[in-house]
Amino acid sequence: QITANQLNDAGHLMIGGCDSIELAQEYGTPLVVYDVSQIRQQIRSFRRVFDANHVDYAVSYASKAFAAIAMYQVAAAEGAHVDVVSAGELYTAIKADFPMERVSFHGNNKSREELEMAIDHHVGTIMIDNFHEIELLAAVLEERNASVDVMLRITPGISAHTNKYIQTGQVDSKFGFDLQSGQADEALQKVLANPRMKMRGLHAHIGSQIFELAGFEGVAKKLVEVAAHWRDEFGYEAQVINVGGGFGIRYVAADHPLKPEEFVDAIIKAIKKETVAKELSMPAIWIEPGRSIVGPAGYNLYTVGSRKDVPGLKPYVTVDGGMGDNIRPALYQAEYETVLASNPQAPLKEHVRLAGKYCESGDILAQDQGLPETQPGDVLAMLDTGAYGYSMASNYNRNPRPAVVFAEDGKAQLVIERESLADLVHLDRKYQQ
Ligand code: LLP
Numbered sequence: 258q259i260t261a262n263q264l265n266d267a268g269h270l271m272i273g274g275c276d277s278i279e280l281a282q283e284y285g286t287p288l289v290v291y292d293v294s295q296i297r298q299q300i301r302s303f304r305r306v307f308d309a310n311h312v313d314y315a316v317s318y319a320s321k322a323f324a325a326i327a328m329y330q331v332a333a334a335e336g337a338h339v340d341v342v343s344a345g346e347l348y349t350a351i352k353a354d355f356p357m358e359r360v361s362f363h364g365n366n367k368s369r370e371e372l373e374m375a376i377d378h379h380v381g382t383i384m385i386d387n388f389h390e391i392e393l394l395a396a397v398l399e400e401r402n403a404s405v406d407v408m409l410r411i412t413p414g415i416s417a418h419t420n421k422y423i424q425t426g427q428v429d430s431k432f433g434f435d436l437q438s439g440q441a442d443e444a445l446q447k448v449l450a451n452p453r454m455k456m457r458g459l460h461a462h463i464g465s466q467i468f469e470l471a472g473f474e475g476v477a478k479k480l481v482e483v484a485a486h487w488r489d490e491f492g493y494e495a496q497v498i499n500v501g502g503g504f505g506i507r508y509v510a511a512d513h514p515l516k517p518e519e520f521v522d523a524i525i526k527a528i529k530k531e532t533v534a535k536e537l538s539m540p541a542i543w544i545e546p547g548r549s550i551v552g553p554a555g556y557n558l559y560t561v562g563s564r565k566d567v568p569g570l571k572p573y574v575t576v577d578g579g580m581g582d583n584i585r586p587a588l589y590q591a592e593y594e595t596v597l598a599s600n601p602q603a604p605l606k607e608h609v610r611l612a613g614k615y616c617e618s619g620d621i622l623a624q625d626q627g628l629p630e631t632q633p634g635d636v637l638a639m640l641d642t643g644a645y646g647y648s649m650a651s652n653y654n655r656n657p658r659p660a661v662v663f664a665e666d667g668k669a670q671l672v673i674e675r676e677s678l679a680d681l682v683h684l685d686r687k688y689q690q
Contacts (some may be wrong), residue, residue, distance in 0.1 A: 555643020579613015
């Protein structure tokens with residue numbers, strides 16, 4: 258997966274024009290590095306598809322994939338919208354001076370305080386998920402004499418072929434209004450009856466790391482059908498159809514997804530076709546990609562430490578990070594490719610189990626990783642770690658979370674500092690016993 262143009266004269270892996278070995282020396286490991294131009298390129302690729310199809314759109318970066326002030330800055334500069342799912346993500350976007358009218362607020366149990374914060378900061382769109390939220394939001398808007406754009410999240414009843422923990426669109430899902438039982442219609446009537454809620458359209462998200470086009474085409478069609486039903490039944494015409502995110506990316510050789518923008522092209526065409534068939538006017542199309550924007554742009558750098566040989570089995574080669582900085586292998590059996598940063602194309606010598614340093618047998622970053630000969634002190638680069646790696650990091654075993662560096666055009670900048678040991682006890686208070 259590493260090509261010759263990613264190597265410098267020394268043969269080292271380059272990230273954003275920076276030598277990965279030098280980055281590891283300067284900032285320490287474990288280290289998360291983003292190639293910022295790759296992030297920009299992906300957002301631009303999405304935008305180009307919409308421009309080419311002449312449709313009104315928003316590329317709304319699902320910031321749960323990686324949220325940091327620096328990331329919201331890049332998204333803002335590239336003309337993206339963002340979706341946030343908590344006060345914490347919203348706060349980070351505010352601190353990045355992200356334009357609030359381009360923020361959508363998601364979540365299946367937004368608290369009153371979160372809704373208040375969203376309204377006080379003039380968040381662009383509230384993605385309403387459930388009846389409780391309609392009431393909470395109505396109360397907050399009344400109290401503040403405010404109004405806000407809203408969209409209704411529906412459960413499209415489409416099962417995407419992916420890990421069941423990251424499926425979200427099936428009928429039995431905790432997210433959104435059910436269609437069959439009339440919940441979505443009831444929600445629409447409630448929202449239309451409230452002049453403080455400006456109904457903009459409808460939303461669905463079928464899951465994450467999806468490779469099949471059929472699920473996306475299915476959700477696109479379903480949303481237009483619902484829009485047509487709402488027009489016929491209630492005289493309401495949706496201005497926006499938001500199909501969510503979920504475009505799968507390649508992690509290992511066995512993965513063969515379409516390019517993320519090819520998924521989007523098919524979605525646009527499906528919506529156009531169905532809109533014509535239903536004689537609706539063409540809505541704006543919003544997408545919410547997370548993984549496809551930041552996943553391939555991210556690298557985790559680790560330093561090799563101990564080794565254990567087990568007779569007849571693959572050896573354990575242990576690095577200085579693990580499930581605390583990337584829980585995806587342990588949680589989802591997610592697979593990644595890892596290379597020796599000083600010589601990514603070196604011939605492989607052995608297949609190892611790449612182990613983390615956490616006190617848990619399940620802390621294995623890769624069950625079968627081909628590597629050249631490695632020594633303690635060697636730097637390994639795990640590829641495509643940019644989505645849901647740092648954002649799901651923890652302090653398990655009281656390990657500090659890694660630093661994050663943005664690299665672009667040969668320059669590196671620290672954008673999240675490495676946690677210190679003092680940070681780990683920062684919130685602790687002594688117990689008076
Ligand atoms: N929109 C909504 C409403 C979502 O819930 C999500 C992801 C996205 C967009 C972005 O999906 P993406 O384009 O990133 O696939 N922690 C899991 C992934 C959870 C995804 C949750 N929702 C993982 O590491 O695979």
